[in-house]
Amino acid sequence: xxxxxxxxxxxxxxxxxxxxxxxxxxxxxxxxxxxxxxxxxxxxxxxxxxxxxxxxxxxxxxxxxxxxxxxxxxxxxxxxxxxxxxxxxxxxxxxxxxxxxxxxxxxxxxxxxxxxxxxxxxxxxxxxxxxxxxxxxxxxxxx
Ligand SMILES: [Zn+2]
Numbered sequence: 173x174x175x176x177x178x179x180x181x182x183x184x185x186x187x188x189x190x191x192x193x194x195x196x197x198x199x200x201x202x203x204x205x206x207x208x209x210x211x212x213x214x215x216x217x218x219x220x221x222x223x224x225x226x227x228x229x230x231x232x233x234x235x236x237x238x239x240x241x242x243x244x245x246x247x248x249x250x251x252x253x254x255x256x257x258x259x260x261x262x263x264x265x266x267x268x269x270x271x272x273x274x275x276x277x278x279x280x281x282x283x284x285x286x287x288x289x290x291x292x293x294x295x296x297x298x299x300x301x302x303x304x305x306x307x308x309x310x311x312x313x314x315x
Pocket of ligand 1: 201202205219221
């Protein structure tokens with residue numbers, strides 16, 4: 173009989189996905205299948221498929237600065253064009269653009285955070301080393 177039992181998904185035989193694509197979809201940066209997030213922007217403790225530890229993943233304020241700059245560019249640019257062309261009252265501008273700004277910021281939060289965390293894993297940043305990376309120094313502060 174030539175019967176093979178399926179092997180568990182070890183970290184060695186996993187092909188890393190594109191960090192941008194995995195991050196945009198909110199998937200595990202190691203296997204590309206498991207979920208990176210446990211909530212809206214709360215990072216899961218570990219991947220449910222490959223077991224990659226996400227406990228050290230920390231994007232900090234990184235996504236927020238990109239989102240603020242991009243959303244401000246979109247909203248303020250649109251606001252200036254609308255104001256120049258139609259001259260609506262300021263209260264109408266606020267009523268329209270505040271929800272638009274909120275929607276853009278909330279919509280970009282998860283993909284941006286996912287991409288930054290995936291890029292940290294891809295580039296082996298200190299905050300998010302892959303758990304199978306034995307060549308990296310420990311974080312004992314001696315380096
Ligand atoms: Zn995974």
